[in-house]
Amino acid sequence: MVEDWPLATMDYQTMKPSEVHPTDIFRERHDFMGQTVSINYSPEQKWYYLDKQTPEEVTLIKIWDNKEDVARPIPLISYAIAPKNDLFQFSLKSTPNVAIKAPSTAVDVLIIGGGPAGLSAATTLYRHQHDIRIFDDGKPRNVWETAIHATPTWEGQNPNEFRRKSRKELAKTGLVDFISSTVESIQKKDDGLFYVRTSDGVEWTGRKVLLSTGVRFAFLDIPGYEENFPERIFHCLFTFGYDHRGSSSAGILAVGYAGSPFHANILVDDARKFTDKVTIYTNGNEALAGEIQKVSNYNDTAYDHRKITRFTKLPKSIQLHFDDGKIKEEAFIVHQPGTKVNPSFVEQLGLELSERGDIVTKMPFYQTNVAGVYAAGDAANPFKIISSAMLQGANAGAGIARELPIRVTGNAIDRLS
Numbered sequence: 001m002v003e004d005w006p007l008a009t010m011d012y013q014t015m016k017p018s019e020v021h022p023t024d025i026f027r028e029r030h031d032f033m034g035q036t037v038s039i040n041y042s043p044e045q046k047w048y049y050l051d052k053q054t055p056e057e058v059t060l061i062k063i064w065d066n067k068e069d070v071a072r073p074i075p076l077i078s079y080a081i082a083p084k085n086d087l088f089q090f091s092l093k094s095t096p097n098v099a100i101k102a103p104s105t106a107v108d109v110l111i112i113g114g115g116p117a118g119l120s121a122a123t124t125l126y127r128h129q130h131d132i133r134i135f136d137d138g139k140p141r142n143v144w145e146t147a148i149h150a151t152p153t154w155e156g157q158n159p160n161e162f163r164r165k166s167r168k169e170l171a172k173t174g175l176v177d178f179i180s181s182t183v184e185s186i187q188k189k190d191d192g193l194f195y196v197r198t199s200d201g202v203e204w205t206g207r208k209v210l211l212s213t214g215v216r217f218a219f220l221d222i223p224g225y226e227e228n229f230p231e232r233i234f235h236c237l238f239t240f241g242y243d244h245r246g247s248s249s250a251g252i253l254a255v256g257y258a259g260s261p262f263h264a265n266i267l268v269d270d271a272r273k274f275t276d277k278v279t280i281y282t283n284g285n286e287a288l289a290g291e292i293q294k295v296s297n298y299n300d301t302a303y304d305h306r307k308i309t310r311f312t313k314l315p316k317s318i319q320l321h322f323d324d325g326k327i328k329e330e331a332f333i334v335h336q337p338g339t340k341v342n343p344s345f346v347e348q349l350g351l352e353l354s355e356r357g358d359i360v361t362k363m364p365f366y367q368t369n370v371a372g373v374y375a376a377g378d379a380a381n382p383f384k385i386i387s388s389a390m391l392q393g394a395n396a397g398a399g400i401a402r403e404l405p406i407r408v409t410g411n412a413i414d415r416l417s
């Protein structure tokens with residue numbers, strides 16, 4: 001007869017999905033073996049044990065049920081309980097038989113953003129038969145559609161073609177749907193599911209969320225800046241330098257990210273691969289011009305600390321207008337504008353951001369600080385290029401798939417039949 005350490009089971013109706021957490025199982029410290037779930041204690045939970053269970057009284061344990069209208073998992077605990085501990089009921093009267101059902105519209109994964117990161121995640125996820133909704137409002141980072149570079153097999157091609165081809169591949173799988181609307185809000189509710197609302201007022205429900213929204217540029221507030229970006233003002237010389245090799249001159253705008261001697265000098269090194277005449281502009285910051293000069297690797301770099309009032313585009317160059325009324329001309333300017341992730345999602349979900357304003361994620365699967373939310377691509381990476389976005393998307397897809405085993409989703413083993 002069991003008098004101490006009885007096996008207790010919980011009434012499934014009294015457990016909230018938000019109290020269930022995926023728990024990694026490791027052999028030693030780093031040898032990942034799989035996942036189970038653990039349950040947070042809450043005073044509302046009701047636990048039962050068979051008082052003084054005898055060898056003739058058998059407990060049948062159900063670990064998981066695929067049916068949705070019965071208790072799915074049954075949490076178990078074996079604990080040294082005092083018989084009068086009010087956490088526990090005193091005898092097993094009935095088997096709980098009600099499940100908390102996911103709404104029938106809940107899909108496995110909601111992907112916000114159908115650029116290289118989101119498309120790459122979907123390409124990984126469908127291989128594990130997850131159903132996916134990709135929301136995209138057609139405003140990618142490279143909205144200018146300049147040719148792709150530094151991406152094997154896509155050199156010189158149009159970034160929209162990349163998206164079109166990938167969407168076509170994914171549409172054929174039968175598991176991916178595209179929704180051409182703006183996602184306005186994302187909420188994680190007590191049932192552990194995510195509720196996404198689009199600008200047309202439709203609500204979508206999913207088990208996991210991937211934020212692959214990219215970022216918006218925060219351009220410098222100087223007239224003519226935006227009109228010259230990216231044709232004459234280059235944010236990246238890996239993308240644009242090669243096609244401007246042998247240029248007559250270049251300017252480095254040491255403002256924002258490049259507003260430090262260290263970063264300005266890296267950009268000078270980069271620009272010197274394409275032109276032998278470089279000027280550093282500090283837009284009114286005379287002290288910074290002096291500091292950069294002190295650690296410069298080139299004695300022929302020019303420095304100009306005058307305030308820039310305006311940029312104008314010429315057919316093959318750019319003009320800088322200064323507050324003293326003078327004008328200078330450069331073949332191109334190098335400047336990396338700041339970037340911003342969607343502040344509404346940051347606030348709604350309580351996401352952690354880096355100093356630079358990107359979503360903080362955990363390697364290797366790019367989970368955010370919010371359970372069930374992953375982030376990939378420009379929104380979660382200081383290295384904002386297609387191959388990085390694809391890498392993060394693929395890894396996030398794998399991480400999400402591992403959090404959605406069949407014992408959690410109850411998905412069929414052939415979802416397309």
Ligand SMILES: Cc1cc2nc3c(=O)[nH]c(=O)nc-3n(C[C@H](O)[C@H](O)[C@H](O)COP(=O)(O)OP(=O)(O)OC[C@H]3O[C@@H](n4cnc5c(N)ncnc54)[C@H](O)[C@@H]3O)c2cc1C
Binds near residue numbers: 113342387
């Ligand atoms: C001018 C320029 C040239 C570039 N050239 C290159 C290059 O040659 N090689 C290279 O590797 N990289 C290049 N890049 C960088 C590259 O474009 C990005 O790194 C890449 O697009 C990032 O992919 P992503 O999926 O993270 O984001 P994006 O491609 O920006 O895609 C994000 C998508 O999310 C959607 N979205 C955002 N918010 C919402 C919302 N609330 N609801 C619905 N949809 C939403 C947007 O409409 C967008 O389509 C360039 C960038 C620029 C600006």
